[in-house]
Amino acid sequence: MNALTTHAISRLLVVMAALGLAIPVVAQHPSEYNSAGVQAYQANRYPEAIAYFERANDLAPDSPVVRRNLCNAYQSHANELALSGDFRSAIRYVEGAIGVDPQNASPFIQLGSYYLRIDDLNAAIQRLETAIQLKPGDLDAHELLGHAYYRDNDLFSARAQWDYVLEIEPKRKNLAALYEKAFREESVEYDFNRWKSRHFRISYPQEVPNSLRANVFSILDRAYIDIGRQMGGVFPPPPIHVILYLADQFSEATQLEGHIGAVYDGKIRSPLTDFEGAWLPEDELRRRLTHEYVHVVARHIAGDNVPWWLNEGLAETLSRSLRDGDVNRLREMYAEGSAFTLYELEDNQINKQPPTTLRLAYLQSHATVELLWNRFGRAKMMAFLNALGSGMRYEEAFQTTYRRTFAILERDVAAMYR
Numbered sequence: 001m002n003a004l005t006t007h008a009i010s011r012l013l014v015v016m017a018a019l020g021l022a023i024p025v026v027a028q029h030p031s032e033y034n035s036a037g038v039q040a041y042q043a044n045r046y047p048e049a050i051a052y053f054e055r056a057n058d059l060a061p062d063s064p065v066v067r068r069n070l071c072n073a074y075q076s077h078a079n080e081l082a083l084s085g086d087f088r089s090a091i092r093y094v095e096g097a098i099g100v101d102p103q104n105a106s107p108f109i110q111l112g113s114y115y116l117r118i119d120d121l122n123a124a125i126q127r128l129e130t131a132i133q134l135k136p137g138d139l140d141a142h143e144l145l146g147h148a149y150y151r152d153n154d155l156f157s158a159r160a161q162w163d164y165v166l167e168i169e170p171k172r173k174n175l176a177a178l179y180e181k182a183f184r185e186e187s188v189e190y191d192f193n194r195w196k197s198r199h200f201r202i203s204y205p206q207e208v209p210n211s212l213r214a215n216v217f218s219i220l221d222r223a224y225i226d227i228g229r230q231m232g233g234v235f236p237p238p239p240i241h242v243i244l245y246l247a248d249q250f251s252e253a254t255q256l257e258g259h260i261g262a263v264y265d266g267k268i269r270s271p272l273t274d275f276e277g278a279w280l281p282e283d284e285l286r287r288r289l290t291h292e293y294v295h296v297v298a299r300h301i302a303g304d305n306v307p308w309w310l311n312e313g314l315a316e317t318l319s320r321s322l323r324d325g326d327v328n329r330l331r332e333m334y335a336e337g338s339a340f341t342l343y344e345l346e347d348n349q350i351n352k353q354p355p356t357t358l359r360l361a362y363l364q365s366h367a368t369v370e371l372l373w374n375r376f377g378r379a380k381m382m383a384f385l386n387a388l389g390s391g392m393r394y395e396e397a398f399q400t401t402y403r404r405t406f407a408i409l410e411r412d413v414a415a416m417y418r
């Protein structure tokens with residue numbers, strides 16, 4: 001054991017033990033640690049590979065091969081963690097990769113995408129701009145930077161990035177449609193005023209009086225606290241973008257039909273008026289903004305892996321109560337046997353249904369989530385969302401949390417409205 005001091009060995013053993021790994025035969029040269037690391041890496045045992053490469057890197061800090069291997073192992077392990085929904089730990093490993101190989105653009109791009117996923121837009125923009133300095137012309141970096149600018153509501157800068165990507169690769173997946181969307185929004189919102197609070201940035205048409213703007217802020221700040229608490233203390237980082245429109249501007253920018261009250265597509269978008277031009281009453285505005293804010297929190301926990309009925313049911317449950325008329329309509333639905341299955345309510349395609357059908361889908365989702373919330377409590381609901389956030393399939397996440405199937409849940413809801 002001439003190559004290692006007792007201290008170094010015990011440090012290595014501590015690392016291996018912390019990772020829950022078998023203690024390896026102690027190698028003597030950096031190249032042996034490196035080969036052991038390569039073997040572990042090829043078998044997808046990344047924490048073990050990291051431990052070997054770190055050791056090799058300690059012994060041979062000038063080897064670019066070892067450094068690149070260690071960087072790759074950090075990145076691969078981070079990728080595994082991200083796939084399981086653990087973005088915080090994934091970010092720590094990618095930071096490690098940048099530490100050992102700071103001229104490599106790839107971990108900066110990876111880190112930018114994780115910061116985007118956890119809604120830390122400033123951090124995402126910074127890392128992606130660095131990636132492009134290191135590797136000008138990298139299409140992934142330019143596309144992601146476009147997304148980060150877009151989410152930060154800098155539509156012009158977003159389009160500049162996407163323009164560049166589309167010029168080189170016109171058929172880039174989904175990008176032309178996104179570019180069109182940003183272009184449409186920019187043409188409606190170009191002269192909007194902007195205002196910000198601690199958590200929110202608001203864009204709104206010039207016609208909006210200051211008193212109404214102040215109302216919107218107080219509704220949103222209230223929702224930030226109330227919904228954050230009700231959902232177990234979840235407070236997404238700023239900025240949360242809110243775009244307010246007159247009714248016809250809302251239709252033009254979102255291309256949504258008149259019966260859609262508001263939407264969350266990464267930004268909260270809501271009209272402030274009806275089609276006659278009258279300002280919406282305050283309680284209606286509060287209901288709509290609170291509903292959309294629930295989507296912000298749900299997305300922050302579970303990303304896009306949320307079935308439609310859960311997302312909408314939760315937003316309805318936490319923004320309004322079922323009224324007598326709603327309960328009667330639900331009773332009729334179950335009596336006629338015209339209720340949806342949860343499977344039918346999974347997909348966002350349901351939004352394309354005609355208004356009356358869509359209204360029933362909302363009601364049923366509301367009733368379903370309200371039953372889960374009242375009967376099993378908030379902690380279970382948060383556990384369900386967290387399971388979805390870790391990438392589990394809908395029903396598996398549900399069964400793991402509630403110990404029952406969707407079929408049983410459907411039956412329980414039906415029994416309530418009989």
Ligand SMILES: [Zn+2]
Nearest residue numbers: 291295312315
């Ligand atoms: Zn909604």
